[in-house]
Amino acid sequence: MLLSVSSFTSCLSDPGCVVFQLLGGLSMAMVLFLIASGLSLIFGVLGIVNFAHGSMYMMGAFTAYWLVSRFADTPGHFWIALALAPLIVALIGGAVEVVLLRRIYRRPHFHQFLLTFGLILIIADVMRMSFGGEFKSISRPDLLSGSVSVMGRPFPEYNIFLIVVALAVALGMWLLLQRTGLGRTIRAAASDREMTSALGVNVPLLFTIVFALGAGLGGLAGALDAGRGVAISPTMDVQIILLAFIVVVVGGLGSFGGSLLGALIIAEVTTFGVLLVPQFALAFVFVIMAVALLLRPWGLLGKPLEE
Amino acid sequence: MVIGPETWRSWLPLLAGAGLMAAAPFVLSDFKVILLSEVVIFALFAVSYNLLLGYCGLVSFGHAALFGLGGYTLALLLAKTGAPFLAALVAAPVLGAAAALVMGFLALRLAQIYFALFTLAVGQIAWSVANKWVSFTNGDDSLAVAATSIPDPISSPGSVSLYFFIVAIVAAALLVLYLVVNSAFGYTLQAIRENPTRAEFVGVPVRHYRLLAFVISGFFAGLAGGLFAVHNHFVHPEMLFWLLGAQVLLMSLLGGVHLFWGPALGAGLVVYLRDSVQGVFPELTEKHLGQILTLEGLTLGAAALVVAIFFPLGVGGMLQRAARLATMRLGSRGNAPSEGQASGSPVLHGPVAAEEPRDRS
Numbered sequence: 039m040l041l042s043v044s045s046f047t048s049c050l051s052d053p054g055c056v057v058f059q060l061l062g063g064l065s066m067a068m069v070l071f072l073i074a075s076g077l078s079l080i081f082g083v084l085g086i087v088n089f090a091h092g093s094m095y096m097m098g099a100f101t102a103y104w105l106v107s108r109f110a111d112t113p114g115h116f117w118i119a120l121a122l123a124p125l126i127v128a129l130i131g132g133a134v135e136v137v138l139l140r141r142i143y144r145r146p147h148f149h150q151f152l153l154t155f156g157l158i159l160i161i162a163d164v165m166r167m168s169f170g171g172e173f174k175s176i177s178r179p180d181l182l183s184g185s186v187s188v189m190g191r192p193f194p195e196y197n198i199f200l201i202v203v204a205l206a207v208a209l210g211m212w213l214l215l216q217r218t219g220l221g222r223t224i225r226a227a228a229s230d231r232e233m234t235s236a237l238g239v240n241v242p243l244l245f246t247i248v249f250a251l252g253a254g255l256g257g258l259a260g261a262l263d264a265g266r267g268v269a270i271s272p273t274m275d276v277q278i279i280l281l282a283f284i285v286v287v288v289g290g291l292g293s294f295g296g297s298l299l300g301a302l303i304i305a306e307v308t309t310f311g312v313l314l315v316p317q318f319a320l321a322f323v324f325v326i327m328a329v330a331l332l333l334r335p336w337g338l339l340g341k342p343l344e345e
Numbered sequence: 346m347v348i349g350p351e352t353w354r355s356w357l358p359l360l361a362g363a364g365l366m367a368a369a370p371f372v373l374s375d376f377k378v379i380l381l382s383e384v385v386i387f388a389l390f391a392v393s394y395n396l397l398l399g400y401c402g403l404v405s406f407g408h409a410a411l412f413g414l415g416g417y418t419l420a421l422l423l424a425k426t427g428a429p430f431l432a433a434l435v436a437a438p439v440l441g442a443a444a445a446l447v448m449g450f451l452a453l454r455l456a457q458i459y460f461a462l463f464t465l466a467v468g469q470i471a472w473s474v475a476n477k478w479v480s481f482t483n484g485d486d487s488l489a490v491a492a493t494s495i496p497d498p499i500s501s502p503g504s505v506s507l508y509f510f511i512v513a514i515v516a517a518a519l520l521v522l523y524l525v526v527n528s529a530f531g532y533t534l535q536a537i538r539e540n541p542t543r544a545e546f547v548g549v550p551v552r553h554y555r556l557l558a559f560v561i562s563g564f565f566a567g568l569a570g571g572l573f574a575v576h577n578h579f580v581h582p583e584m585l586f587w588l589l590g591a592q593v594l595l596m597s598l599l600g601g602v603h604l605f606w607g608p609a610l611g612a613g614l615v616v617y618l619r620d621s622v623q624g625v626f627p628e629l630t631e632k633h634l635g636q637i638l639t640l641e642g643l644t645l646g647a648a649a650l651v652v653a654i655f656f657p658l659g660v661g662g663m664l665q666r667a668a669r670l671a672t673m674r675l676g677s678r679g680n681a682p683s684e685g686q687a688s689g690s691p692v693l694h695g696p697v698a699a700e701e702p703r704d705r706s
Contacts, residue, residue, distance in 0.1 A: 149654075331455060
């Protein structure tokens, strides 16, 4: 059944259903936003399209899983995992940047792609070898395992927590970029790398920091999603990177606000789209991506590339 | 064309290769022959992909869709309409070209990274259709190509006749591609790659040239897909998945994008790597096209990293450089072969060469 108009319209006519779907989409949007903002940050400052960003997300999820299993007896183990996983991923990201990425900044795009693609393969394999290929999951922390009644429907408390955390991180990132010296330096480097370097800023160190930050955001998204009970598998990276690209295209590569806007749009469209075209929901999103690229490739809030 | 010591020497590798390919089915096991056929098919896919990548400088992530479309065209025609085999085999590249025309027409309006992302989007749309339109394509259960619909001598997998059939078609296709690339058209493409603005000013219709390259590339990608369907006796939506296209991109880059035969070498390397790694862990029985299994990923990924950082010219480029150094030493009485012609295949002075000015030896 291609179009299920009936279930779509019946949900639209029920305000409870609409709000419920909107909230569900919001949780998805927040995760996508975290990933996309990391991707955007890396592209905006380093000029690299980090195809391996999905792998950061995946590593965040697996690290959270590993931490939860390892510290299963410690009280509050979930919170430890949630705090540590993004940090670990950020550290790995920084190491990758220093050891590998630094050497190819000046190379043509082919090599950047080749390098990040190689990373995807290696990271996926390492995850598969360490954890096996079957799906894993972690259960929600006791504190958040309940649900809240939203207009008569149960909505998981954890999702509300997720939304709050993501918004807090978004606010924190915004403050960092707009109100601190580091943020100012980052924005300067994104705008004009050579001038920033000429002004005495240690640009290589800055790049490492930014990459680690972006990776950490991806890892946080993975850890949060893992807590939600999402199936953790070595194929997560491929699935999520496509969505991340769509978000970034719609919102604008390199724009922080664009990631938020794009994530909201894509998540809500997917959530409601699943009602309308259940089988082709994913294809639907790609159609949006294609159309967006044809009409306004630099996204809603991005800037046109200079040739 | 000058007939002389440089030229006949450059034929040697080609003749040696042809000899090896002809002898192969008689000395190798059935399984290895199947593997070799797969290498040959992917060599065609990769070389046709390189028409866009190396010669035009355009990175497309949707090429797997053209490959898969060729395969599905053949499979669907044979299964649903009982069309004659040859018609189906001709239809595969034709549809590949048609799809490339549509894809390219839209995608070429975009620049740089957006071109790549658009081709990715279109390719994934095609994949979704193949995956979800189960009533038409059988979706994830894959669509079989009945052995009865293929003419007799080539219908059994692993047969010598099938091998030679594939090799013959691919050889003819590669010859055509070689002529295309060595023509005025091919050289103009390279000029466009180097400086599209200048080409435009000189009067070259840049969009049209790129579109034609896209269509030609799609034609041969579709042909490779059709051959793959004949070779495997089934088609699967993963033939259109972007990861397969990324693997072909990997093959081209590993082998060397600025050489005509580079991607073919890369195809051989990747298939060989995957196969030899599988032997180490025999418990990995399932094999998917688009996905990469344990240890394969590690090996391929490591290879990609090494090539990206240390061997930007690709393995083929390294080999060619070594050969050129060797011949320069041998013929050092002032008879050094003219640059770029020593191996007989066109060397593209692509963006990589521009990064290493010392290479213009």
